[in-house]
Amino acid sequence: MTLCMDLKICKTNVSYIEEAVVPMQKQNENLNQNEQQKLGTYMGYKFETVCTLNKPWEASSRTEIETREGNIVDNTPQYASVVRYRIGEVRLILGGEVDCVWDYKPEPPESPLSHYVELKTSKSQKSPKDRSIFERHKLLKFWAQSFLLGVPKVIVGFRSDSGLLQSIRTFETQKIPGIVRQPSGYSPWNANIAISFAEGVMKWLRMNIPKGDAVWRLQFRGGEGVEVYKLPETELCFLTKEFMEWRKSQNPLKEQRG
Known part of the structure:
Protein backbone atom coordinates (compact mmCIF):
# COMPACT_ATOMS: atom_id res chain seq x y z
CA MET A 1 0.00 0.00 0.00
CA THR A 2 1.24 3.49 -0.90
CA LEU A 3 0.35 6.66 1.00
CA CYS A 4 1.01 10.04 -0.61
CA MET A 5 0.90 13.46 1.02
CA ASP A 6 1.61 16.89 -0.46
CA LEU A 7 3.58 19.44 1.56
CA LYS A 8 4.11 23.18 1.24
CA ILE A 9 6.17 25.20 3.71
CA CYS A 10 5.53 28.94 3.42
CA LYS A 11 8.11 31.62 4.11
CA THR A 12 6.32 32.27 7.39
CA ASN A 13 7.38 28.75 8.44
CA VAL A 14 3.77 27.51 8.38
CA SER A 15 3.52 24.01 6.90
CA TYR A 16 0.48 22.74 5.01
CA ILE A 17 0.03 19.01 4.44
CA GLU A 18 -2.79 17.21 2.65
CA GLU A 19 -3.30 13.62 1.62
CA ALA A 20 -2.69 13.36 -2.12
CA VAL A 21 -5.01 11.31 -4.30
CA VAL A 22 -3.00 10.06 -7.27
CA PRO A 23 -5.53 8.76 -9.87
CA MET A 24 -3.24 6.19 -11.50
CA GLN A 25 -2.03 4.91 -8.14
CA LYS A 26 -5.61 4.58 -6.88
CA GLN A 27 -6.58 2.75 -10.05
CA ASN A 28 -3.68 0.31 -9.69
CA GLU A 29 -4.55 -0.38 -6.04
CA ASN A 30 -8.15 -1.12 -7.01
CA LEU A 31 -7.00 -3.47 -9.76
CA ASN A 32 -4.65 -5.28 -7.38
CA GLN A 33 -7.42 -5.94 -4.86
CA ASN A 34 -8.87 -9.42 -5.03
CA GLU A 35 -12.58 -10.07 -4.64
CA GLN A 36 -12.25 -10.93 -0.95
CA GLN A 37 -10.49 -7.62 -0.23
CA LYS A 38 -13.14 -5.68 -2.14
CA LEU A 39 -15.82 -7.53 -0.20
CA GLY A 40 -14.08 -6.68 3.07
CA THR A 41 -14.13 -2.98 2.16
CA TYR A 42 -17.83 -3.21 1.39
CA MET A 43 -18.49 -4.96 4.70
CA GLY A 44 -16.96 -2.01 6.54
CA TYR A 45 -19.20 0.45 4.75
CA LYS A 46 -22.23 -1.78 5.32
CA PHE A 47 -21.48 -1.87 9.05
CA GLU A 48 -21.46 1.94 9.11
CA THR A 49 -24.79 2.03 7.25
CA VAL A 50 -26.48 -0.39 9.65
CA CYS A 51 -25.07 1.34 12.75
CA THR A 52 -26.21 4.85 11.91
CA LEU A 53 -29.34 6.91 11.37
CA ASN A 54 -29.74 10.19 9.53
CA LYS A 55 -31.12 11.85 12.66
CA PRO A 56 -31.18 11.21 16.43
CA TRP A 57 -32.91 8.05 17.66
CA GLU A 58 -35.83 9.86 19.30
CA ALA A 59 -36.52 11.79 16.08
CA SER A 60 -36.47 8.66 13.90
CA SER A 61 -39.58 6.69 13.06
CA ARG A 62 -39.97 3.00 13.87
CA THR A 63 -39.78 2.25 10.15
CA GLU A 64 -36.50 4.15 9.73
CA ILE A 65 -34.97 2.27 12.65
CA GLU A 66 -36.11 -1.23 11.70
CA THR A 67 -35.46 -1.04 7.94
CA ARG A 68 -31.97 0.47 7.96
CA GLU A 69 -30.41 -2.93 7.19
CA GLY A 70 -31.82 -2.52 3.69
CA ASN A 71 -30.43 0.97 3.16
CA ILE A 72 -28.11 1.45 0.18
CA VAL A 73 -24.47 1.63 1.25
CA ASP A 74 -23.08 5.15 0.96
CA ASN A 75 -19.72 6.06 2.47
CA THR A 76 -19.90 9.79 1.72
CA PRO A 77 -21.90 11.15 4.73
CA GLN A 78 -19.48 12.11 7.48
CA TYR A 79 -18.53 14.76 9.99
CA ALA A 80 -15.39 16.86 9.70
CA SER A 81 -13.39 17.39 12.88
CA VAL A 82 -10.85 20.21 13.19
CA VAL A 83 -8.61 20.13 16.25
CA ARG A 84 -5.63 22.11 17.51
CA TYR A 85 -2.95 20.71 19.77
CA ARG A 86 0.77 20.34 20.31
CA ILE A 87 3.07 17.33 19.87
CA GLY A 88 6.28 18.22 21.66
CA GLU A 89 7.61 21.33 19.93
CA VAL A 90 5.24 21.02 16.97
CA ARG A 91 1.91 22.83 16.97
CA LEU A 92 -0.76 21.36 14.71
CA ILE A 93 -4.18 22.16 13.32
CA LEU A 94 -5.57 18.92 11.97
CA GLY A 95 -8.74 18.22 10.03
CA GLY A 96 -10.20 14.82 9.25
CA GLU A 97 -13.39 12.86 8.77
CA VAL A 98 -15.35 11.21 11.59
CA ASP A 99 -17.97 8.52 11.02
CA CYS A 100 -20.77 9.60 13.35
CA VAL A 101 -21.89 10.97 16.71
CA TRP A 102 -23.02 8.79 19.58
CA ASP A 103 -26.14 10.78 20.45
CA TYR A 104 -26.23 14.27 18.95
CA LYS A 105 -23.92 17.03 17.76
CA PRO A 106 -24.14 20.04 20.07
CA GLU A 107 -24.39 23.57 18.79
CA PRO A 108 -21.40 25.95 19.08
CA PRO A 109 -19.68 26.98 21.25
CA GLU A 110 -19.94 23.54 22.89
CA SER A 111 -17.28 21.15 21.57
CA PRO A 112 -18.63 18.08 19.74
CA LEU A 113 -15.48 15.98 20.34
CA SER A 114 -16.89 13.98 23.26
CA HIS A 115 -19.82 12.91 21.06
CA TYR A 116 -17.81 11.59 18.10
CA VAL A 117 -17.47 7.86 17.35
CA GLU A 118 -15.42 5.89 14.84
CA LEU A 119 -16.87 2.67 13.39
CA LYS A 120 -14.57 -0.16 12.33
CA THR A 121 -14.78 -3.82 11.36
CA SER A 122 -12.37 -6.70 11.77
CA LYS A 123 -12.36 -10.46 11.42
CA SER A 124 -13.45 -12.39 14.49
CA GLN A 125 -10.55 -13.65 16.58
CA LYS A 126 -10.42 -17.45 16.60
CA SER A 127 -6.95 -17.94 18.04
CA PRO A 128 -4.21 -16.16 20.05
CA LYS A 129 -2.51 -15.43 16.72
CA ASP A 130 -5.63 -13.65 15.44
CA ARG A 131 -5.73 -11.55 18.59
CA SER A 132 -2.04 -10.72 18.27
CA ILE A 133 -2.49 -9.55 14.67
CA PHE A 134 -5.51 -7.45 15.65
CA GLU A 135 -3.69 -5.74 18.52
CA ARG A 136 -0.44 -5.22 16.59
CA HIS A 137 -1.92 -3.80 13.40
CA LYS A 138 -5.61 -2.93 13.60
CA LEU A 139 -5.67 -1.39 17.07
CA LEU A 140 -2.63 0.75 16.27
CA LYS A 141 -4.42 2.22 13.24
CA PHE A 142 -7.68 2.66 15.14
CA VAL A 156 -15.54 -2.43 16.31
CA GLY A 157 -17.78 -5.00 14.69
CA PHE A 158 -16.19 -8.46 14.52
CA ARG A 159 -17.36 -10.46 11.52
CA SER A 160 -16.99 -13.86 9.93
CA ASP A 161 -15.27 -14.36 6.57
CA SER A 162 -18.70 -14.36 4.95
CA GLY A 163 -19.59 -11.00 6.51
CA LEU A 164 -21.84 -12.16 9.34
CA LEU A 165 -21.60 -9.80 12.31
CA GLN A 166 -20.71 -11.94 15.33
CA SER A 167 -19.90 -9.47 18.10
CA ILE A 168 -19.38 -5.79 18.86
CA ARG A 169 -16.86 -4.22 21.22
CA THR A 170 -16.41 -0.61 22.27
CA PHE A 171 -12.89 0.71 22.85
CA GLU A 172 -12.08 3.92 24.68
CA THR A 173 -9.36 5.57 22.62
CA GLN A 174 -7.25 6.61 25.61
CA LYS A 175 -7.23 3.05 26.98
CA ILE A 176 -6.18 1.26 23.76
CA PRO A 177 -2.39 1.55 24.43
CA GLY A 178 -2.95 -0.18 27.77
CA ILE A 179 -5.05 -2.94 26.20
CA VAL A 180 -2.19 -4.11 23.98
CA ARG A 181 0.28 -4.15 26.89
CA GLN A 182 0.71 -7.69 28.17
CA PRO A 183 1.15 -8.65 31.87
CA SER A 184 4.82 -9.33 31.16
CA GLY A 185 5.25 -5.70 30.15
CA TYR A 186 5.70 -6.45 26.45
CA SER A 187 3.73 -4.28 24.03
CA PRO A 188 3.60 -4.68 20.21
CA TRP A 189 3.67 -0.89 19.92
CA ASN A 190 4.15 2.10 22.17
CA ALA A 191 1.95 5.18 21.97
CA ASN A 192 4.67 7.51 23.27
CA ILE A 193 7.13 6.28 20.65
CA ALA A 194 4.52 6.74 17.91
CA ILE A 195 3.87 10.33 19.01
CA SER A 196 7.60 11.07 19.25
CA PHE A 197 8.09 9.66 15.75
CA ALA A 198 5.37 11.96 14.39
CA GLU A 199 7.07 14.93 16.04
CA GLY A 200 10.44 13.87 14.61
CA VAL A 201 9.08 13.61 11.07
CA MET A 202 7.48 17.06 11.25
CA LYS A 203 10.66 18.64 12.61
CA TRP A 204 12.79 16.91 9.96
CA LEU A 205 10.56 18.18 7.17
CA ARG A 206 10.72 21.75 8.42
CA MET A 207 14.50 21.58 8.70
CA ASN A 208 15.13 19.99 5.29
CA ILE A 209 12.37 21.15 2.94
CA PRO A 210 13.01 24.63 1.46
CA LYS A 211 10.47 27.31 2.24
CA GLY A 212 8.73 28.96 -0.69
CA ASP A 213 6.17 28.32 -3.39
CA ALA A 214 7.21 24.78 -4.30
CA VAL A 215 5.06 21.77 -3.40
CA TRP A 216 6.71 18.56 -2.25
CA ARG A 217 5.30 15.05 -2.19
CA LEU A 218 5.87 12.52 0.58
CA GLN A 219 5.37 8.97 -0.64
CA PHE A 220 5.32 6.13 1.86
CA ARG A 221 5.42 2.53 0.69
CA GLY A 222 4.90 -0.12 3.31
CA GLY A 223 8.16 -1.91 4.03
CA GLU A 224 10.18 0.34 1.71
CA GLY A 225 10.41 3.66 3.53
CA VAL A 226 9.57 7.26 2.64
CA GLU A 227 10.45 9.14 -0.54
CA VAL A 228 10.33 12.96 -0.71
CA TYR A 229 10.47 14.79 -4.02
CA LYS A 230 9.55 18.15 -5.53
CA LEU A 231 6.49 18.29 -7.76
CA PRO A 232 6.75 19.98 -11.17
CA GLU A 233 5.46 23.53 -11.37
CA THR A 234 2.84 22.42 -13.88
CA GLU A 235 1.08 20.41 -11.16
CA LEU A 236 -1.54 22.45 -9.34
CA CYS A 237 -0.96 23.29 -5.69
CA PHE A 238 -3.53 21.88 -3.28
CA LEU A 239 -3.75 25.34 -1.67
CA THR A 240 -6.00 27.62 -3.69
CA LYS A 241 -5.05 31.16 -4.60
CA GLU A 242 -8.09 32.42 -2.69
CA PHE A 243 -6.95 30.66 0.48
CA MET A 244 -3.41 32.03 0.29
CA GLU A 245 -4.70 35.56 -0.24
CA TRP A 246 -7.03 35.17 2.74
CA ARG A 247 -4.17 33.78 4.84
CA LYS A 248 -1.97 36.78 4.04
CA SER A 249 -4.80 39.17 4.89
CA GLN A 250 -4.99 37.69 8.40
CA ASN A 251 -1.43 38.68 9.28
CA PRO A 252 0.07 40.88 6.53
CA LEU A 253 3.03 42.12 8.61
CA LYS A 254 4.20 38.60 9.35
CA GLU A 255 3.86 37.65 5.69
CA GLN A 256 5.98 40.64 4.65
CA ARG A 257 8.71 39.79 7.17
CA GLY A 258 8.89 36.24 5.73
Whole structure:
Protein backbone atom coordinates (compact mmCIF):
# COMPACT_ATOMS: atom_id res chain seq x y z
CA MET A 1 0.00 0.00 0.00
CA THR A 2 1.24 3.49 -0.90
CA LEU A 3 0.35 6.66 1.00
CA CYS A 4 1.01 10.04 -0.61
CA MET A 5 0.90 13.46 1.02
CA ASP A 6 1.61 16.89 -0.46
CA LEU A 7 3.58 19.44 1.56
CA LYS A 8 4.11 23.18 1.24
CA ILE A 9 6.17 25.20 3.71
CA CYS A 10 5.53 28.94 3.42
CA LYS A 11 8.11 31.62 4.11
CA THR A 12 6.32 32.27 7.39
CA ASN A 13 7.38 28.75 8.44
CA VAL A 14 3.77 27.51 8.38
CA SER A 15 3.52 24.01 6.90
CA TYR A 16 0.48 22.74 5.01
CA ILE A 17 0.03 19.01 4.44
CA GLU A 18 -2.79 17.21 2.65
CA GLU A 19 -3.30 13.62 1.62
CA ALA A 20 -2.69 13.36 -2.12
CA VAL A 21 -5.01 11.31 -4.30
CA VAL A 22 -3.00 10.06 -7.27
CA PRO A 23 -5.53 8.76 -9.87
CA MET A 24 -3.24 6.19 -11.50
CA GLN A 25 -2.03 4.91 -8.14
CA LYS A 26 -5.61 4.58 -6.88
CA GLN A 27 -6.58 2.75 -10.05
CA ASN A 28 -3.68 0.31 -9.69
CA GLU A 29 -4.55 -0.38 -6.04
CA ASN A 30 -8.15 -1.12 -7.01
CA LEU A 31 -7.00 -3.47 -9.76
CA ASN A 32 -4.65 -5.28 -7.38
CA GLN A 33 -7.42 -5.94 -4.86
CA ASN A 34 -8.87 -9.42 -5.03
CA GLU A 35 -12.58 -10.07 -4.64
CA GLN A 36 -12.25 -10.93 -0.95
CA GLN A 37 -10.49 -7.62 -0.23
CA LYS A 38 -13.14 -5.68 -2.14
CA LEU A 39 -15.82 -7.53 -0.20
CA GLY A 40 -14.08 -6.68 3.07
CA THR A 41 -14.13 -2.98 2.16
CA TYR A 42 -17.83 -3.21 1.39
CA MET A 43 -18.49 -4.96 4.70
CA GLY A 44 -16.96 -2.01 6.54
CA TYR A 45 -19.20 0.45 4.75
CA LYS A 46 -22.23 -1.78 5.32
CA PHE A 47 -21.48 -1.87 9.05
CA GLU A 48 -21.46 1.94 9.11
CA THR A 49 -24.79 2.03 7.25
CA VAL A 50 -26.48 -0.39 9.65
CA CYS A 51 -25.07 1.34 12.75
CA THR A 52 -26.21 4.85 11.91
CA LEU A 53 -29.34 6.91 11.37
CA ASN A 54 -29.74 10.19 9.53
CA LYS A 55 -31.12 11.85 12.66
CA PRO A 56 -31.18 11.21 16.43
CA TRP A 57 -32.91 8.05 17.66
CA GLU A 58 -35.83 9.86 19.30
CA ALA A 59 -36.52 11.79 16.08
CA SER A 60 -36.47 8.66 13.90
CA SER A 61 -39.58 6.69 13.06
CA ARG A 62 -39.97 3.00 13.87
CA THR A 63 -39.78 2.25 10.15
CA GLU A 64 -36.50 4.15 9.73
CA ILE A 65 -34.97 2.27 12.65
CA GLU A 66 -36.11 -1.23 11.70
CA THR A 67 -35.46 -1.04 7.94
CA ARG A 68 -31.97 0.47 7.96
CA GLU A 69 -30.41 -2.93 7.19
CA GLY A 70 -31.82 -2.52 3.69
CA ASN A 71 -30.43 0.97 3.16
CA ILE A 72 -28.11 1.45 0.18
CA VAL A 73 -24.47 1.63 1.25
CA ASP A 74 -23.08 5.15 0.96
CA ASN A 75 -19.72 6.06 2.47
CA THR A 76 -19.90 9.79 1.72
CA PRO A 77 -21.90 11.15 4.73
CA GLN A 78 -19.48 12.11 7.48
CA TYR A 79 -18.53 14.76 9.99
CA ALA A 80 -15.39 16.86 9.70
CA SER A 81 -13.39 17.39 12.88
CA VAL A 82 -10.85 20.21 13.19
CA VAL A 83 -8.61 20.13 16.25
CA ARG A 84 -5.63 22.11 17.51
CA TYR A 85 -2.95 20.71 19.77
CA ARG A 86 0.77 20.34 20.31
CA ILE A 87 3.07 17.33 19.87
CA GLY A 88 6.28 18.22 21.66
CA GLU A 89 7.61 21.33 19.93
CA VAL A 90 5.24 21.02 16.97
CA ARG A 91 1.91 22.83 16.97
CA LEU A 92 -0.76 21.36 14.71
CA ILE A 93 -4.18 22.16 13.32
CA LEU A 94 -5.57 18.92 11.97
CA GLY A 95 -8.74 18.22 10.03
CA GLY A 96 -10.20 14.82 9.25
CA GLU A 97 -13.39 12.86 8.77
CA VAL A 98 -15.35 11.21 11.59
CA ASP A 99 -17.97 8.52 11.02
CA CYS A 100 -20.77 9.60 13.35
CA VAL A 101 -21.89 10.97 16.71
CA TRP A 102 -23.02 8.79 19.58
CA ASP A 103 -26.14 10.78 20.45
CA TYR A 104 -26.23 14.27 18.95
CA LYS A 105 -23.92 17.03 17.76
CA PRO A 106 -24.14 20.04 20.07
CA GLU A 107 -24.39 23.57 18.79
CA PRO A 108 -21.40 25.95 19.08
CA PRO A 109 -19.68 26.98 21.25
CA GLU A 110 -19.94 23.54 22.89
CA SER A 111 -17.28 21.15 21.57
CA PRO A 112 -18.63 18.08 19.74
CA LEU A 113 -15.48 15.98 20.34
CA SER A 114 -16.89 13.98 23.26
CA HIS A 115 -19.82 12.91 21.06
CA TYR A 116 -17.81 11.59 18.10
CA VAL A 117 -17.47 7.86 17.35
CA GLU A 118 -15.42 5.89 14.84
CA LEU A 119 -16.87 2.67 13.39
CA LYS A 120 -14.57 -0.16 12.33
CA THR A 121 -14.78 -3.82 11.36
CA SER A 122 -12.37 -6.70 11.77
CA LYS A 123 -12.36 -10.46 11.42
CA SER A 124 -13.45 -12.39 14.49
CA GLN A 125 -10.55 -13.65 16.58
CA LYS A 126 -10.42 -17.45 16.60
CA SER A 127 -6.95 -17.94 18.04
CA PRO A 128 -4.21 -16.16 20.05
CA LYS A 129 -2.51 -15.43 16.72
CA ASP A 130 -5.63 -13.65 15.44
CA ARG A 131 -5.73 -11.55 18.59
CA SER A 132 -2.04 -10.72 18.27
CA ILE A 133 -2.49 -9.55 14.67
CA PHE A 134 -5.51 -7.45 15.65
CA GLU A 135 -3.69 -5.74 18.52
CA ARG A 136 -0.44 -5.22 16.59
CA HIS A 137 -1.92 -3.80 13.40
CA LYS A 138 -5.61 -2.93 13.60
CA LEU A 139 -5.67 -1.39 17.07
CA LEU A 140 -2.63 0.75 16.27
CA LYS A 141 -4.42 2.22 13.24
CA PHE A 142 -7.68 2.66 15.14
CA TRP A 143 -5.92 4.40 18.04
CA ALA A 144 -3.78 6.70 15.87
CA GLN A 145 -6.69 7.95 13.78
CA SER A 146 -9.01 8.55 16.72
CA PHE A 147 -6.34 9.95 19.04
CA LEU A 148 -5.21 12.56 16.53
CA LEU A 149 -8.76 13.78 15.89
CA GLY A 150 -9.80 13.69 19.53
CA VAL A 151 -12.42 10.96 19.01
CA PRO A 152 -13.00 9.28 22.40
CA LYS A 153 -14.65 6.06 21.30
CA VAL A 154 -14.11 3.35 18.66
CA ILE A 155 -16.80 0.72 18.04
CA VAL A 156 -15.54 -2.43 16.31
CA GLY A 157 -17.78 -5.00 14.69
CA PHE A 158 -16.19 -8.46 14.52
CA ARG A 159 -17.36 -10.46 11.52
CA SER A 160 -16.99 -13.86 9.93
CA ASP A 161 -15.27 -14.36 6.57
CA SER A 162 -18.70 -14.36 4.95
CA GLY A 163 -19.59 -11.00 6.51
CA LEU A 164 -21.84 -12.16 9.34
CA LEU A 165 -21.60 -9.80 12.31
CA GLN A 166 -20.71 -11.94 15.33
CA SER A 167 -19.90 -9.47 18.10
CA ILE A 168 -19.38 -5.79 18.86
CA ARG A 169 -16.86 -4.22 21.22
CA THR A 170 -16.41 -0.61 22.27
CA PHE A 171 -12.89 0.71 22.85
CA GLU A 172 -12.08 3.92 24.68
CA THR A 173 -9.36 5.57 22.62
CA GLN A 174 -7.25 6.61 25.61
CA LYS A 175 -7.23 3.05 26.98
CA ILE A 176 -6.18 1.26 23.76
CA PRO A 177 -2.39 1.55 24.43
CA GLY A 178 -2.95 -0.18 27.77
CA ILE A 179 -5.05 -2.94 26.20
CA VAL A 180 -2.19 -4.11 23.98
CA ARG A 181 0.28 -4.15 26.89
CA GLN A 182 0.71 -7.69 28.17
CA PRO A 183 1.15 -8.65 31.87
CA SER A 184 4.82 -9.33 31.16
CA GLY A 185 5.25 -5.70 30.15
CA TYR A 186 5.70 -6.45 26.45
CA SER A 187 3.73 -4.28 24.03
CA PRO A 188 3.60 -4.68 20.21
CA TRP A 189 3.67 -0.89 19.92
CA ASN A 190 4.15 2.10 22.17
CA ALA A 191 1.95 5.18 21.97
CA ASN A 192 4.67 7.51 23.27
CA ILE A 193 7.13 6.28 20.65
CA ALA A 194 4.52 6.74 17.91
CA ILE A 195 3.87 10.33 19.01
CA SER A 196 7.60 11.07 19.25
CA PHE A 197 8.09 9.66 15.75
CA ALA A 198 5.37 11.96 14.39
CA GLU A 199 7.07 14.93 16.04
CA GLY A 200 10.44 13.87 14.61
CA VAL A 201 9.08 13.61 11.07
CA MET A 202 7.48 17.06 11.25
CA LYS A 203 10.66 18.64 12.61
CA TRP A 204 12.79 16.91 9.96
CA LEU A 205 10.56 18.18 7.17
CA ARG A 206 10.72 21.75 8.42
CA MET A 207 14.50 21.58 8.70
CA ASN A 208 15.13 19.99 5.29
CA ILE A 209 12.37 21.15 2.94
CA PRO A 210 13.01 24.63 1.46
CA LYS A 211 10.47 27.31 2.24
CA GLY A 212 8.73 28.96 -0.69
CA ASP A 213 6.17 28.32 -3.39
CA ALA A 214 7.21 24.78 -4.30
CA VAL A 215 5.06 21.77 -3.40
CA TRP A 216 6.71 18.56 -2.25
CA ARG A 217 5.30 15.05 -2.19
CA LEU A 218 5.87 12.52 0.58
CA GLN A 219 5.37 8.97 -0.64
CA PHE A 220 5.32 6.13 1.86
CA ARG A 221 5.42 2.53 0.69
CA GLY A 222 4.90 -0.12 3.31
CA GLY A 223 8.16 -1.91 4.03
CA GLU A 224 10.18 0.34 1.71
CA GLY A 225 10.41 3.66 3.53
CA VAL A 226 9.57 7.26 2.64
CA GLU A 227 10.45 9.14 -0.54
CA VAL A 228 10.33 12.96 -0.71
CA TYR A 229 10.47 14.79 -4.02
CA LYS A 230 9.55 18.15 -5.53
CA LEU A 231 6.49 18.29 -7.76
CA PRO A 232 6.75 19.98 -11.17
CA GLU A 233 5.46 23.53 -11.37
CA THR A 234 2.84 22.42 -13.88
CA GLU A 235 1.08 20.41 -11.16
CA LEU A 236 -1.54 22.45 -9.34
CA CYS A 237 -0.96 23.29 -5.69
CA PHE A 238 -3.53 21.88 -3.28
CA LEU A 239 -3.75 25.34 -1.67
CA THR A 240 -6.00 27.62 -3.69
CA LYS A 241 -5.05 31.16 -4.60
CA GLU A 242 -8.09 32.42 -2.69
CA PHE A 243 -6.95 30.66 0.48
CA MET A 244 -3.41 32.03 0.29
CA GLU A 245 -4.70 35.56 -0.24
CA TRP A 246 -7.03 35.17 2.74
CA ARG A 247 -4.17 33.78 4.84
CA LYS A 248 -1.97 36.78 4.04
CA SER A 249 -4.80 39.17 4.89
CA GLN A 250 -4.99 37.69 8.40
CA ASN A 251 -1.43 38.68 9.28
CA PRO A 252 0.07 40.88 6.53
CA LEU A 253 3.03 42.12 8.61
CA LYS A 254 4.20 38.60 9.35
CA GLU A 255 3.86 37.65 5.69
CA GLN A 256 5.98 40.64 4.65
CA ARG A 257 8.71 39.79 7.17
CA GLY A 258 8.89 36.24 5.73
